[in-house]
Each structure stands twice: as C-alpha cells, then as structure tokens.
Amino acid sequence: MSFIADLHLHSRFAYACSKSLNLTNMAAWAKVKGINLLSGADFTHPxxxxxxxxxxxxxxxxxxQFDDxxxxxxxxxSCVFSQGSHSRRVHMLLFVPTFDVVHRIRAMLEGLGSKLSGDGRPIVxxxxxxxxxRLFDIDESCMLVPAHIWTPWYGLLGSKSGFNSLEECFGDMAVHIxxxxxxxxxxxxMNWRVSGLKGKTIVSFSDAHSLPNMGRELTVFEGNASYHDLVAGLNGNLVERTLEFFPEAGKYHFSGHRKxxxxxxxxxxxxFGNICPECGRPLTLGVVHRVQELSSETDWSEEGFNRPYTKLVPLIELVAYSMGKGRTAKxxxxxxxxxxxxxxxxxxxxxQVGYDDLYQVGGEDLAETVTKVRQxxxxxxxxxxxxYGVVQPE
Ligand SMILES: [Zn+2]
Ligand SMILES: [Zn+2]
Structure with a gap:
C-alpha cells in the first residue's frame, strides 16, 4: 500500500492565497490531481x-474525512526570533493528531503573543x-518539519537565515526533527550532497497558494493515508518516491537580481563575486549556491537512505504547450x-499512462509532449x- 500526500497547503486565510481555497474546492482538486491525503492547513486561524x-x-x-x-x-x-545576534526567519510545518492538540497549541501561541486571527501562517x-x-511537550506525536529549507528568506538553510545546519537551529532538539x-x-x-541532512527523510509538497498549484510537488508514502502512517513515514523514511518540479523551474534556483x-x-x-554587475548591491543567493556552500565530498545517497524521485512539468503547461495556447486559455x-x-x-x-491512451484521450501532440518530458x-x-524558471519540451 502507498498514498500520495500534499501536506503543505494553505487556506484562503493565509496572506497572498486565493479566495477559492475552501475545503470543497481543495477536495475536488485533489481528485483531479490524484492525491490521497491533504493537509487541512492553517489550523491556527480561528x-x-x-x-x-x-x-x-x-x-x-x-x-x-471530507467529501471522500x-x-x-x-x-x-513563521518563526521569527534572534539567535547569535542575527535575526532569523524560518518557516516550519507542524502536524498534529487531534483538534484537542490544535487547541492546546493555539493557547500556547496566544500565550506567547502570536496574533492568530491575521495571517493563516502566523508569526511565532x-x-x-x-x-x-513546547510542541513535543503538548503531545509527543506532534511532528515538526522545516519548510522549503533552501529558499533565501524563510528557509532554514537559505542564504538569509544564517543557519548552516539543523543543529545550529534546533540544538539538542535536532534529533527530533x-x-x-x-x-x-x-x-x-542536490540534498544528498549535504552531509548535515544525512538521516533526515526528504519530503516534497506543493506550498500551493491557489487550487491549480496543488500537487505540483508530492510525496508518496508507504502505508495507508493516516496520521499514524504519516508519522511512521516521516520518522522511518517510509517514502516510496517524491514527485518533484524540475529544480530549475523553482523561483530561487540560481542567484541574481530580478529587477x-x-x-x-x-x-x-x-x-565574479556576490555583487550585481548592474546595481552593485549583493545578489539574492539561490539554492544551487547554498547547496554548494554546504555540500561535502561525501555523497550519502550511496548509503541506502535515498529514495527515487520523478521530475514533473505541470500537466496544464504541457496541455497548453501541445495546443499552442497560454495555460489560462479556456x-x-x-x-x-x-x-x-x-x-x-x-x-x-x-x-504512468501509456502512449496509446494519451494519444486517444489527449491527441498526438500531448502524447509526444508527455513522453518527451518523461525522457x-x-x-x-x-x-x-x-x-520562476521555464522548462519546456524540446
Ligand atoms: Zn513558507
Ligand atoms: Zn542588481
């Protein structure tokens, strides 16, 4: 048994997120995508x-359960704090077993002065x-997973966080992450080259701010879609595979200045040094740069902890490409x-779907396009x- 999970999602109550993100629409889009388990998202928001x-x-x-x-x-x-005279901003995913635990976490955060009725992704x-x-004190089956660890501003290992390892950030708690x-x-x-991540399960989720972006990255866990099996999967690396963006398609792969x-x-x-040749200011250092800085000679992928992964281009883009139209065209x-x-x-x-079925349902151009990406x-x-980067069939 295995299940496909998207566990980094937001509701319409998180900043910069679509007003259409309600449970009915999220469940419907999960079926379109073929996802089995979703995060309910934003549970601190009243x-x-x-x-x-x-x-x-x-x-x-x-x-x-909701709508099948x-x-x-x-x-x-969003953890915002200072440590070692640097200000730190690090996003974390939390998973908890019951609504009772949710209420205890909310009380803890409110006691610390967090404002929970604003952003669905509150500042702690x-x-x-x-x-x-504090989380493990409330319930030891709570899970804490650092989110999008390489992004410059809010990733634990990103260029602006100032942390070079999980230990620097979590101290003695790092073993419980x-x-x-x-x-x-x-x-x-890329992550397998960073020895500090050795032994940590690698997961990928969408961080979708709109319905069509749900499932753009996913993790296929072993077991049944449940909290128990999620905990077991995260703790024991019971991951069958992850489904990934081409990393170049992400917003922070290379370093640079957009403007x-x-x-x-x-x-x-x-x-050339970390200075913009146009404006003379420091560049926003991308993920490849950070991975290179933190990677060691040893590649731990040889040691049995790595899992296969598949690189995907969103189907809507392939349909648009094969039809010669924009992805928002009706x-x-x-x-x-x-x-x-x-x-x-x-x-x-x-x-998975074979060429003949793709051809019959989507036409020759789509069948060719999907096959090219697979190759x-x-x-x-x-x-x-x-x-964002651009990845197109050749
Ligand atoms: Zn985030
Ligand atoms: Zn510049």
Whole structure:
C-alpha cells in the first residue's frame, strides 16, 4: 500500500492565497490531481479552524474525512526570533493528531503573543528549538518539519537565515526533527550532497497558494493515508518516491537580481563575486549556491537512505504547450480537466499512462509532449530571485 500526500497547503486565510481555497474546492482538486491525503492547513486561524471542525469527520485510525478525501491536521508557522545576534526567519510545518492538540497549541501561541486571527501562517516569536520543545511537550506525536529549507528568506538553510545546519537551529532538539521539505528549487539529489541532512527523510509538497498549484510537488508514502502512517513515514523514511518540479523551474534556483535581469549560476557567482554587475548591491543567493556552500565530498545517497524521485512539468503547461495556447486559455483548462477525469488524475497522466491512451484521450501532440518530458528531453531556463524558471519540451 502507498498514498500520495500534499501536506503543505494553505487556506484562503493565509496572506497572498486565493479566495477559492475552501475545503470543497481543495477536495475536488485533489481528485483531479490524484492525491490521497491533504493537509487541512492553517489550523491556527480561528475562522478556518471553525470550518475544519465543522466539516472534517475524524476516522478512528487517525485521519479526517471530507467529501471522500482524507485530511490530516497540518499547518505552517513563521518563526521569527534572534539567535547569535542575527535575526532569523524560518518557516516550519507542524502536524498534529487531534483538534484537542490544535487547541492546546493555539493557547500556547496566544500565550506567547502570536496574533492568530491575521495571517493563516502566523508569526511565532520564540526560537525554533523552543517551539519544538513546547510542541513535543503538548503531545509527543506532534511532528515538526522545516519548510522549503533552501529558499533565501524563510528557509532554514537559505542564504538569509544564517543557519548552516539543523543543529545550529534546533540544538539538542535536532534529533527530533525527522524530515525536511526541500522546496521547489532543489531536488533530492542536490540534498544528498549535504552531509548535515544525512538521516533526515526528504519530503516534497506543493506550498500551493491557489487550487491549480496543488500537487505540483508530492510525496508518496508507504502505508495507508493516516496520521499514524504519516508519522511512521516521516520518522522511518517510509517514502516510496517524491514527485518533484524540475529544480530549475523553482523561483530561487540560481542567484541574481530580478529587477536588474541578472541571473548567475553558482560558478559565475564564485568567479565574479556576490555583487550585481548592474546595481552593485549583493545578489539574492539561490539554492544551487547554498547547496554548494554546504555540500561535502561525501555523497550519502550511496548509503541506502535515498529514495527515487520523478521530475514533473505541470500537466496544464504541457496541455497548453501541445495546443499552442497560454495555460489560462479556456480550451486549455477544459482539455486539462477532461484528460484528468478520463485518465485517472494528473499524477497518473504524467507518470504512468501509456502512449496509446494519451494519444486517444489527449491527441498526438500531448502524447509526444508527455513522453518527451518523461525522457528528460526538455529545454531549461533557471529561475532566480523570485522569478520562476521555464522548462519546456524540446
Ligand atoms: Zn513558507
Ligand atoms: Zn542588481
């Protein structure tokens, strides 16, 4: 048994997130995508929590049911604190077993002065180590997973966080952090070069701020879609595979300045220094640069902890490409919906459905396009400084 999980999601109550992010739409899109387990998201927000409690039905073996979709209780918080005379901003994913635990966490955060009725991704003003300790004190089956660890501003290992390892951030609590979310701009292979991540389960989720972006990265866990099996999967690396963006497609793969149209590979930054040739200010250092800084000679992927992964281009982009139209064009979205409905969801279409079925349902151009991406026959322009990269079939 295995299940496909997207556990970094937001509701319409998180800043910069679509107003359409409600439970009904999220469950419907999860079916379009072919996802089995979702995070209920943003559980610290009072209005959203009320919706979760009204709609999610707890099921005995540790998950919640809504509209034939399974949910666990998970959220993201933004830890903002100072440590070693640096200010730190690190995003963390929390997973908890029950609404009772949610209420105790909310009380703890309110006691610390967190404002929970604003952003669905609240600011928590205590060091990450202390958050972890308080969380495990409330319930030892709570899970804490650093989010999108490489992104410059809010990633634990990102260029602005100032942390070079989980130990620096979590101290003695680091051993209780089972996993890291790698974010769009890195893939597992890049992470395997960083010895500080050895032994940590590598997971990928979408961090979607709108419905169509759900499932753009996913983790396939072993077991049944439940909180127990999620905990076991994170603790024991029971991951069958992760489904990934091409890391170049993420917003922070290379270093650069978006406003100055300057994009640099890590080698170029090493050669020219970390200064923008246009404006003279320091560049936003991307994920490749940080991975290179923190990587060691030893590649621990040889040691049995690595899991296979598949690089995907979102199906809507491939449909748009094969039709020669933009991804927001009406005929593109109706073709996308029809193809997903007829062929068992986006994940299956991208990873499993054979050429003949793709041809019959989506036409020759789509069958060719999907096959090219599967073979890695793509043209790539890397993203940098907040600008998405472009990956297109060759
Ligand atoms: Zn975040
Ligand atoms: Zn510049």
């Amino acid at each position: 209005a959203w929590l009320a919706e979760l409690e009204d709609n999610l039905t707890p099921v005995a073996d540790g998950y919640f 979709m399974k949910f666990v209780l998970g959220t993201e918080v 003003g205590i060091p990450a180590r202390e958050l972890a300790a 089972p996993a890291v979310e790698t974010g769009l701009s890195s893939d597992p292979e 100055c149209s300057v994009s640099q590979s890590a080698d170029e930054t090493a050669r 005929p593109v979205s109706s073709a996308y919906q029809r193809i997903c409905a007829e062929l068992g969801g986006e994940v299956k279409v991208l990873t 890695g026959s793509v043209q790539i322009t890397a993203g940098f400084d907040g600008q």
